[in-house]
Amino acid sequence: MAQFVFEVDLHGLLKLDTPIPNAPPARWQRKVKESGGPGPSPAAGPSPMKPANRSHSSSKTPSRTPGKSGSKIQSTPTKAGGDRYIPSRSTMQMEMANFLLTKENDPAEESPTKKEQQKAWAVNLNGFDIEEAKILRLSGKPQNAPEGYQNNLKVLYSQKTTPGSSRKNGRYIPSMPDRILDAPEIRNDYYLNLIDWSSQNFLAVALDNSVYLWNHTSGEIIQLLQMEHPDDYVSSVSWIKEGNYLAVGTSNAEVQLWDIQHRKRLRNMTSHSSRVGSLSWNSYILSSGARTGHIHHHDVRVAEHHVATLAGHTQEVCGLKWSLDGRYLASGGNDNLVNVWPCTQGDSGDFAPIQTFTQHQGAVKAVAWCPWQSNVLATGGGTSDRHIRIWNVCSGTCLSAVDAHSQVCSIVWSTNYKEFISGHGFAQNQLVIWKYPTMAKVTELRGHTARVLNMTISPDGATVASAAADETLRLWRCFEMDPIKKKEREKANTAKSSIIHQGIR
Amino acid sequence: MAKQLGRDQQGITLRGSAEIVAEFFSYGINSILYQRGIYPPETFTRVQKYGLTLLVTTEPELKNYLNNVVEQMKEWLYKCIVQRLVVVISSIENNEVLERWQFDIECDKTVKDESAPREKSQKAIQDEIRSVIRQITATVTFLPLLETACAFDLLIYTDKDLAVPEKWEESGPQFIANSEEVRLRSFTTTIHKVNSMVAYKKDSFP
Numbered sequence: 271m272a273q274f275v276f277e278v279d280l281h282g283l284l285k286l287d288t289p290i291p292n293a294p295p296a297r298w299q300r301k302v303k304e305s306g307g308p309g310p311s312p313a314a315g316p317s318p319m320k321p322a323n324r325s326h327s328s329s330k331t332p333s334r335t336p337g338k339s340g341s342k343i344q345s346t347p348t349k350a351g352g353d354r355y356i357p358s359r360s361t362m363q364m365e366m367a368n369f370l371l372t373k374e375n376d377p378a379e380e381s382p383t384k385k386e387q388q389k390a391w392a393v394n395l396n397g398f399d400i401e402e403a404k405i406l407r408l409s410g411k412p413q414n415a416p417e418g419y420q421n422n423l424k425v426l427y428s429q430k431t432t433p434g435s436s437r438k439n440g441r442y443i444p445s446m447p448d449r450i451l452d453a454p455e456i457r458n459d460y461y462l463n464l465i466d467w468s469s470q471n472f473l474a475v476a477l478d479n480s481v482y483l484w485n486h487t488s489g490e491i492i493q494l495l496q497m498e499h500p501d502d503y504v505s506s507v508s509w510i511k512e513g514n515y516l517a518v519g520t521s522n523a524e525v526q527l528w529d530i531q532h533r534k535r536l537r538n539m540t541s542h543s544s545r546v547g548s549l550s551w552n553s554y555i556l557s558s559g560a561r562t563g564h565i566h567h568h569d570v571r572v573a574e575h576h577v578a579t580l581a582g583h584t585q586e587v588c589g590l591k592w593s594l595d596g597r598y599l600a601s602g603g604n605d606n607l608v609n610v611w612p613c614t615q616g617d618s619g620d621f622a623p624i625q626t627f628t629q630h631q632g633a634v635k636a637v638a639w640c641p642w643q644s645n646v647l648a649t650g651g652g653t654s655d656r657h658i659r660i661w662n663v664c665s666g667t668c669l670s671a672v673d674a675h676s677q678v679c680s681i682v683w684s685t686n687y688k689e690f691i692s693g694h695g696f697a698q699n700q701l702v703i704w705k706y707p708t709m710a711k712v713t714e715l716r717g718h719t720a721r722v723l724n725m726t727i728s729p730d731g732a733t734v735a736s737a738a739a740d741e742t743l744r745l746w747r748c749f750e751m752d753p754i755k756k757k758e759r760e761k762a763n764t765a766k767s768s769i770i771h772q773g774i775r
Numbered sequence: 776m777a778k779q780l781g782r783d784q785q786g787i788t789l790r791g792s793a794e795i796v797a798e799f800f801s802y803g804i805n806s807i808l809y810q811r812g813i814y815p816p817e818t819f820t821r822v823q824k825y826g827l828t829l830l831v832t833t834e835p836e837l838k839n840y841l842n843n844v845v846e847q848m849k850e851w852l853y854k855c856i857v858q859r860l861v862v863v864i865s866s867i868e869n870n871e872v873l874e875r876w877q878f879d880i881e882c883d884k885t886v887k888d889e890s891a892p893r894e895k896s897q898k899a900i901q902d903e904i905r906s907v908i909r910q911i912t913a914t915v916t917f918l919p920l921l922e923t924a925c926a927f928d929l930l931i932y933t934d935k936d937l938a939v940p941e942k943w944e945e946s947g948p949q950f951i952a953n954s955e956e957v958r959l960r961s962f963t964t965t966i967h968k969v970n971s972m973v974a975y976k977k978d979s980f981p
Binding site: 366368606628632 | 826858
């Protein structure tokens, strides 16, 4: 820019009709500058020399302090709804004043029937006879929230994109899903668990009254079952660890067991009295949670399958997970409780929870055990709560709690990186990856246009599938192992086995 | 609390019932203030009550204000002269009433101090109160957002011939002009019955 100033200066020197560049500004120029402040752009100035003039003049005249220019804009201090006549509207009791003023205007003469009618109306509208009651108010308003406190609901629900994590990620996580699958007619019900991924790489998806299997390796889609009655629907699906049997919970309180290879139903276990919204396997024991709040254990090998009942919830059990070592069962319900149950009965023969957590203020559907640290459980609360909490189930302490600012529908841990991913609803419908145990946000995956309902992870731990109310299933390749690290891991595994071989020799 | 536990074996008396209901109002009002964001969430702390984790305010002025109301309520409940308690939430700038939480109280006036205590277990009452408070928490899923900064007011409907104690003054009902109402659960101690409902301003857009 400097060369233009020089040129302009040069031209000015040669032409004699332009104002002198280094002269102090004329009085009218100073006035313009004072009133304009930082407003008028240099181009709007009377002459092209103006910018140069200004900078010179501000240094020349010591009377005008540099900070003063620009602060001349008079702004009337905005009091909360105040004006000259009524300085503080909020402390005025307009209601009462109006009430007292208008009370005098009641007509004295009234026919008895009219009075009766008025009384009847008054009772109707107010719920009781207003003549018989007095309304009192404790005077002296309690201190209002401090100025500048923005009502947190607004902050919560107008949540724009959060700033990214300050530290650069160690790895690249693609922000777009790997694949998007169509999931038409998927039920938009927060309390159901409609997807699960088997160890044989089949993704089971329940779409209203049918269950479809999607083969991740081949991309083939098979319809496994369809409910007989059109009004019934599938409320939960869960694969057995080996991946050859699928448990299906239905709205008519049945728990069905299907053989995938033969595509036949092996068992239909009825023991509940309301829809079965959650299922979890522990080797041959299948646990089911129902709308009544009861959890049933089914031994699928024997005819008398119903072997235990756990009564710990008073409302629908929407989150149900056995720990990976099979020692504890964690359940979350619509009654905002999280119960941790032992695998064996107590002395009295009844199952009683070893822990009950009441801190969540909303329904707890997201329940997930940490795969690398025993006895660590993560739970997430619904719309009224929005918090993710990490617990140690032996001591019962809450290790950490973080506000996710949005309904939490699901949590899935990842062994590849010490992280976990959570699925959310309003307003961004995003998936958030958190680092454990620092609870720092690694990244957010956006794409769903309606709230996320369920999430599940692939058997190799690299891909997370999320099902949302926008009738899509998105597969995110967020936990892919670095190929170098993968090789190292494999080497470590093979090294171990070779040592064993040497030992045998 | 120890007093009430002892009474558990004996049943519910008039004084006990008044205390239970007044306590419920204290926690209920705190829950409403937290859930609706009238005060910053950092000023609330968690306590265990009714088998739930509830949030109560730590601000001394507000605590004082609420204690005054609750103490007065206890007296009036004991005398069976209070008919309803209303929490009014209005916008600070234009004093427009946005939400109105109404708790109707039905009192069995035949009960006196000397009457035999009623049969109802503490646990049953606690369960009922728990359901109501949980419902209050869950209302955040359907109540419209409170966009502006709000203040709250407590109104108590008493019998007409009550002498107005000092610090209290008469007031209007502060109804909402165009409102939607949702009735919540109720609970009863067999002496006092509390019905709850919330009315909110209907959104201008359907």
